[in-house]
Amino acid sequence: MNISDSEHGRRTPRGCEPKSKSEPQSPSAPVTQMEFARAGRITAAMRAVAEREQRDVEFIRERVADGRIAIPANVVHLAKGLAPVGVGEGLSTKVNVNLGISGDRADAAEEWRKVGIAQDNGADAIMDLSNAGKTQAFRRDLIAKTPLMVGTVPMYDAIGYLEKPLVELTGDDLLRVVRTHAEDGVDFLTIHAGINRRVVETFKQTGRLMNIVSRGGSLLFGWMEVTGAENPFYERFDEVLEICHEFDVTISLGDSCRPGCLYDANDATETAEMIELGKLTRRAWDAGVQVMVEGPGHMAIDEIAATVKMQKRLCHNAPFYVLGPLVCDVGVGYDHITAAIGGAISASAGADFLCYVTPAEHLCLPDADDVLDGLIATRIAAHAADIAKGVPGARDADARMAQARRKLDWEAMWPAALDPATARARFEASPAATEGTCTMCGKMCAVRTVNKVLEGTTIDLDAS
Template sequence: MDAPQNPATNNADTATAQAAGTPTRPDGSPCITQIDFARAGVITPAMRAVAEREHRDPEFIRAGVAAGRIAIPANVRHLAAGLKPAGVGAGLSTKVNVNLGISGDVADADVEWEKVATAERLGADAIMDLSNSGKTRFFRQELVKKTPLMVGTVPMYDAIGYMEKPLVKLTVDDLLEVTRAHAEDGVDFLTIHCGINKSVVKTFKETGRLMNIVSRGGSLLFGWMEVTGNENPFYEYYDEILKICHEYDVTISLGDSCRPGCLFDANDAVETAEMIELGKLAKRAWDAGVQVMIEGPGHMAINEIAANVELEKRLCHGAPYYVLGPLVTDIGVGYDHITAAIGGAISASAGADFLCYVTPAEHLCLPDADDVREGLIATKIAAHAADIAKGVPHARDVDDRMGDARRRLAWDEMWNYALDADTARARYEASPASTEGTCTMCGKMCAVRTVNKVFEGTTIDLDAE
């Protein structure tokens, strides 16, 4: 467990926490979660690690966690197993998530482990295990044990296989049991589709949509609600979910069941109705000592993205925004890592905090390791570009180092600054230039080389070969 260490010296609550010994919550129970400690005025080792990574004062991180503007998804069991804590939220670098997992049609764990290795090598911040077929617990447990990255899951995906029951036979107890199993396994954040309650479903039916519901978890719960006639169990028994999350310090990622699946449905009545519910649920989670992220928004035209981010921040009280895409056109099939990266850069520069990558396989098939690489690099470009625009501390430093290396035509140094050094080097070496130090785009007419020679006072040799 991430025990308190070196309490903040510039917070009025710190002296009280120190005098009392073990920090406690307002009800007298011991602090467990990062938000518990933050509100007790205590800076935990996880907060210090995030502060160091983000070039921020530890008190900045503590205050952000206490207010709910920053989440540090860090299950106490994953921390004990070697998690490297990362912060998601206001004033921090934009984080990137990689989805992977075993499906019913492609159930090859070795391929998924190759994807894990790719994600770690290329600098992902989180991995979501979206396995949805058979007994997935062993893979999830091994993932938590082996990766230092944040791990997220969606218990609803796992419920049918875990309980060995058809969807409509699942009970409230079944869903709570699956949720607890994921928390016990050390998962750092759980996507829980709590917002699609009967009120939101009524809005959905009354207003209609071109693409209906495209969230997998949302569609399963909608189907369950329609067949049984009951309220969404994750909404009705939300307090029980929060107790589980608090026990292990699992961040609840409030799922966007009604995110738009096409541009036509973007920012419509049902998406907004669900976001209003998510804002209410966020406050209840914070009151229970549970950290929160909000998910959204799927497909959305470029000119609507900034308003969507602003609306989420207002309705959800500044909670970190975790976005899929947004995909800025519906016709980029086969290239949706590009459509999503465009939207991701815009949404993050407008204030979104966490980007879920999209691969070239989106809408088509389960991605392979190459798809993971392409999707991750595209999303990291989007996140980094947004961080430069937002003025995240030191975000542009590596770009300036790259510029200096390019001026000096220091190719080996350039690879150190590239997001995907292997691909960059391979392309350069596959097409060797006849003039040393240049590439085959310009050769002797390389502008950088020419200006360097001018300043060096050497001959500019541009005679025809």
């Protein structure tokens, strides 16, 4: 879907005049999806989201206006073919795939294979976490070629892009990188603005088992400790907002102090940062900038639901974007499973956006197979949560699968599966002797037996 600047809202579509004079009004012409929604004006992006989510467009507009739904849609990417997606309250749970060029494995061709897997297997977003050398060419190509929303972490890119040591970076340098990513068309930027001097002091006073495990958070912590200065993203947050407003970039407020192990979950440091993120959320909304808030991390199962509810309360029901959480620390090599368990619980409790975790987490850069495994595991978690949340249409594919299984109609099963190619390949690799069955049960297939009874045909079971 290619939504032009005019469709994005440069002119008011017929019949989309402001609906309520009591809603907040921008002092100037609307630029962002939030500002159009507050002015009562429905954009093509809002209509696209409403159609996809089987929701009335007014349902979408109202929640975009008050921040409960974000539509990350940079005006540059919209012009290049972005298919707008909504993240937030009452919508299906979205799934993100991380990829990007690493200094140790700088293989652009492999990253493009991962992009193809993401697009072909139901991802909603791609985060380009490239951190080696000049990353702009890959980022620009990605935005030009993918209809999925794209996110980045400017802090990762700053050292390579500016060719400066960490301690020599200035606030001007970091804002320059933010602007570059916005100009390139990035739809959401992870900005680690919550780790300010107050949060750092809490961290030092209370301590943690795993300290700070966020890459962006650790870089900023190191910079602050060496320079003695305040976090530039916090100190100059209003300037960050001006850049994001200009291009309608959604700010994803980074969780610098997310727990890296079960022991650190819900500690003073994480909570202190979450309070700061709630304050920053309000400031962004006051500037007409859309917000998502990032969350944990590692967390025991019995803590997840309460944490989601607390985050939603402290951050004013802004969309919540979580990494897992991983429900144990010992699932190394299988962390796509530990994260999917936590993801299903967190999304069913109200989280809106799941960042996938692959089997390679904590071990190495994931390869293409890892990306597929992580994506499907996370999509299963998101789908299970959508069923629990009563998202419109969430059960439709499950009903189609059940009908196809009842009829032993294998060809009808594949389109209902989250990963049709893998399902078909596994079935065809082990052909059954009895037509219509699989090698698990063969002639003793329960579905086949009951079908034959109900049809009045012979049950052909014997000892052979």
